[in-house]
Amino acid sequence: MDRSLTRLAVALVVGAMAPLFDSTIVSVALHSLAHDLHAPVATIQWVSTAYLLAAGVTVPVVGWLQRRVGGKRLWMSALVVFLVGSVLCSLAWSAGALIAARVVQGVGAGAMLPLLTTLLMQAAGGKNLGRLMGVVSLPTALGPILGPVVGGLILGAASWRWLFWVNVPFAVAGLVLAALLVPADGPTSRPRLDVVGLLLLSPAVVALLLGLSGASEGGGFARAAVWGPLAAGLVLLTGFVLWALRRRGAALVDLRLLRHRPLAASATLLFLTGASLYGVMLLLPLSFQELRGTDALGAGLLLVPQGVGALVSRTLAGRLNDRLGPRPVALAGFAVLGLATLPFAFAGPGTGVWWLVLLLLVRGVGLGAVTIPLMAVGFVGLARDEVPHASIITRITMQVGGAVGVAVLAVVLQDALATLPPVEAFQHSFAWAAGLTAVSVLLALLLPGRPRPVAPAAAEAQLEEVGA
Structure with missing residues (x-):
């Protein structure tokens, strides 16, 4: 850079x-x-x-x-x-x-x-x-x-x-x-606010997040306080999609950009990555406290290796993404992430702490390797005025995906605890988390492969379009 x-x-x-x-x-x-x-x-x-x-x-x-x-x-x-x-x-x-x-x-x-x-x-x-x-x-x-x-x-x-x-x-x-x-910049235009779109999309996101946040409590998705906001959110979201497709470029968020395959694949996989990251972040500290007797601070310290792994891998993942393309980097990252998550489906109170630390370090490496190409690929080939719409799409999908992951794994854990001993209940929940990652591996095949060389004239035209 x-x-x-x-x-x-x-x-x-x-x-x-x-x-x-x-x-x-x-x-x-x-x-x-x-x-x-x-x-x-x-x-x-x-x-x-x-x-x-x-x-x-x-x-x-x-x-x-x-x-x-x-x-x-x-x-x-x-x-x-x-x-x-x-x-x-x-x-x-x-x-x-x-x-x-x-x-x-x-x-x-x-x-x-x-x-x-x-x-x-x-x-x-x-x-x-x-x-x-x-x-x-x-x-x-x-x-x-x-x-x-x-x-x-x-x-x-x-x-x-x-x-x-x-x-x-x-x-x-x-x-x-x-x-x-x-750099100082002024307004690029004076567009009118898409009021109808705002009144549909913002309440939709809030309703979905509100419903999902309540699913972790007793009763799961069967409670009216959960399925009611979820149903309302889905209705509002459907209304926004229909409205935005009619408004085209004047919509609050231009959903036509999802026809752009890299952005569509990025949004889908960021949804699943958010589910895996935040869902497992619910299970890990709970399992440490419930099965191993650690306090909140001890559980947090055990998670540090995962952050170290993500820190170590992100720079290499960025360089490999620019050289090899997002598909191989994301596939490798999801494979590492899944392989490092699966052993938790067999772990228990007697599992050595250093083995857990090593798994979390490797899991962090996978998370770092996955996040970089998924965030970058959604912006490939977009014009300057399309970038803000892509940023909003990727941010919302990852945020809602994280809420879905927490809600689903919380319900899975609650149901398992009702019929299984705690150790087996957590193992069952981690198996679900590993399953989410397995689905991501398949979807990562939709990402673009090695970037093609761009002719000088075409590269100059692309830069003029982006800088316009």
Whole structure:
């Protein structure tokens, strides 16, 4: 990558570290929050749920906002919103105040995460996408792994309020770097907001996430609080698809881009990758605590090798993606991921801890190898004005996929615990997780293979189209 692109990537990734760590760092503090704020756990769960839903509402409108106000201004505004929300969270005096502040945080995070990808993809001009995604994926890979560990360390030494003060240095540094290193840009057009599309898509995403988040409670998908929002979300989503196809380029999100095979394959596989990543991240700490007797911090520390594996493999995966194409890299990554997940379907309390650490390290290598080509391939061959739509599509599919993975594996585990001993119940659930990865291996065959050499005249025409 050239120096200007590297500087842009550093500025954006530093700012993005705050929301990506924050989304997982709070998960270990729910019981402490319930005790200190004198609220039931069912109420405190909304500290996480409200954040997730607020981000889901915001993501679909990011492309329109970027065209209206410009990328740099939107990025810095979203970072300020997230910073204000973090300070408000740390000062919360009740559960209701904390939940409201988390909504503010979620709005800022929902704008930042797809915009991070959009700004970098537009600046790259279609070149070295694999290496670039290696940089972008750093906070994405480490957030779910290190967030609970950092949260546990903070809770062991200080008040839960410091969980939110940790965001402040990242946000301030991100603002300074963005002001200095992100190129100034103005509005690219003055498009009208697709109000009907917004009223269909944002509530659809919220309803789906809300329904899926409740599936982990007793009763699973049979509860009206689960299937009701899911049904409403599917109806709204169907309505949006029909509306967007009629509106074509004027739609809130241009779904015609899914005719582009690389983007369609990327979105599908990111859905399954999100399900595998977040679903297994539900099972792993629970199994460590229930079967091995570790505390929350100990379970979080056991997950560190997975983050290390993802960190180690992401740079190599980016280079191989640019040289060999996404198909072989993704196939190898999914194979490694599946092979490293399957042994957990046979593990128990007597399994050696170093064997588990090795498996998690290898599993992290697979996750890093998978994420890079899937995130990069969706943008291959797209024009500059199509990139924001692709960013929104990939962000929503991975977010909903993660919620589906957590919901499905939670229900599988609940049903297994009702009829099987705990060890066998967790083994059964990990077998399901390995099955999700096996499906991904087959679908990875749809990804493009080795990139074809581009003639000089054609390459010049492509660059002119991307830079237009």
